[in-house]
Amino acid sequence: MNLxxxxxxxxxxxxxxxxxxxxxxxxxxxxxxxxSSVRVGEINGLxxxxxxxxxxxxxxxxxxxxxxxxxxxLPLTLIMAMPRPxxxxxxxxxxxxxxxxxxxLINSKRVEKSFWQTPFLEKQAIExxxxxxxxxxxxxxxxxxxxxxxxxxxxxxxLGELISGTTALVGHPKGIESCxxxxxxxxxxxxxxxxxxxxxxxxxxxxxxxxxxxxxxxxLRVETAIxxxxxxxxxx
Numbered sequence: 756m757n758l759x760x761x762x763x764x765x766x767x768x769x770x771x772x773x774x775x776x777x778x779x780x781x782x783x784x785x786x787x788x789x790x791s792s793v794r795v796g797e798i799n800g801l802x803x804x805x806x807x808x809x810x811x812x813x814x815x816x817x818x819x820x821x822x823x824x825x826x827x828x829l830p831l832t833l834i835m836a837m838p839r840p841x842x843x844x845x846x847x848x849x850x851x852x853x854x855x856x857x858x859x860l861i862n863s864k865r866v867e868k869s870f871w872q873t874p875f876l877e878k879q880a881i882e883x884x885x886x887x888x889x890x891x892x893x894x895x896x897x898x899x900x901x902x903x904x905x906x907x908x909x910x911x912x913x914l915g916e917l918i919s920g921t922t923a924l925v926g927h928p929k930g931i932e933s934c935x936x937x938x939x940x941x942x943x944x945x946x947x948x949x950x951x952x953x954x955x956x957x958x959x960x961x962x963x964x965x966x967x968x969x970x971x972x973x974x975l976r977v978e979t980a981i982x983x984x985x986x987x988x989x990x991x
Contacts, residue, residue, distance in 0.1 A: 756780050758893040759795045759805060759817075760886055766797060766819070771805055773815040781807075781815055795819050796895040798886075825895040829854035829989055830941045832917065836863040836948040838977045840873035844884050845978050851888025851898055853985055859917075861903045863956060865948040871904060906956060915963040918943040923965040926984050927951045930969035938988045946981055950974055 759781070761771050773781060781787045787807050795817065796802035802825055805817035833850055837843070837860045850858060862871075874880060881900050889895060903909040922938060925945035945965055951974075952960070957967055970983060 756784070756890045757794065758802065758890045758895075759793050760890050760895060761795060761797050761819075763797065763800075769819055770808075771795060771817045771819045773817065774813065778810075778813075778815050782810065782812075787815075793817070794893065795821070796825065796889075796893070797821055798889075798895055799897055800895055801825070802893065802895055826854065826893070828856045828896060829985070831855055831985065831989065832857040832859070832921070832943045833946070833981070834859040834861055834914075834917075834943065835946040835977065835981065836861055836952070837866045837870045838948065840870060840875045842976070842978055843870075843873070843875055846981060847881060847884035847900070848888040848891070849978065849982055850985075851885040852892040852894075853888075853982065854892070854894065855985075856896060856898045858898055858900045859903055859909075860900065861909055862906045863948050864906075864953045865950060871902075876902065907959065910956075910959045910963060914960075914965070918964060923963075924968050924988075925952070925957065925960050925965045926980055927957060927967040927969060928972060928974055930967035932966070932968050934968040934970055934984055934987050936987050937990055939991075942988055944981075944984060944988070946977060946984065949977060 759777060765772050787793060789807050789809060791807045793805050795805035801821035802823045803819060803821035805819040808816045808818055833855050838846055885898055921941040921943045923943040928951045945960060
């Protein structure tokens, strides 16, 4: 945890309170005591410094000063086929830490129906993973996560407008063109399940203006493909 990220209900004026997971991290990992300082931020707000006024096994009280803006977001919207639940958690943490602020989870022929039943898709569970990513990257702005369980209606009715004004790409093992490097412009990136989208789905994406690009013939895990694609598109 490189940033102690506080909810608004943990802040009262210039004072912050910490308990639960965050408190355990401060005590067992950072080993803070009275007078110690820690990097803090408010969700969807500023960052700054906190000085520990008191700390015990139940609660820590910090004097906080928030005066620094969070880093700018990445100009990228991520659309990914719903991964396996355990992989979903890792993906959410990863993309949150990379500065992506709009994430769409969509269906695909190769997505098992049971994936959509996982409790990891509940609002609080998603937020917990996003917060872990923000804390890692020292960011405060919470990403938005949208769930689209019907592939065809999403592509036909929403995707065209969503990609307007952006470079729209789909990572696909059988793509003809290599993924561009250092694109540095607003981008919509679509990532399918392991093995890629089926041909029908690639065709539907192509119809609305999404171009298939590849990282090569190897089949990568989703959690590997996403950061690899992003690091090529936005290496700096």
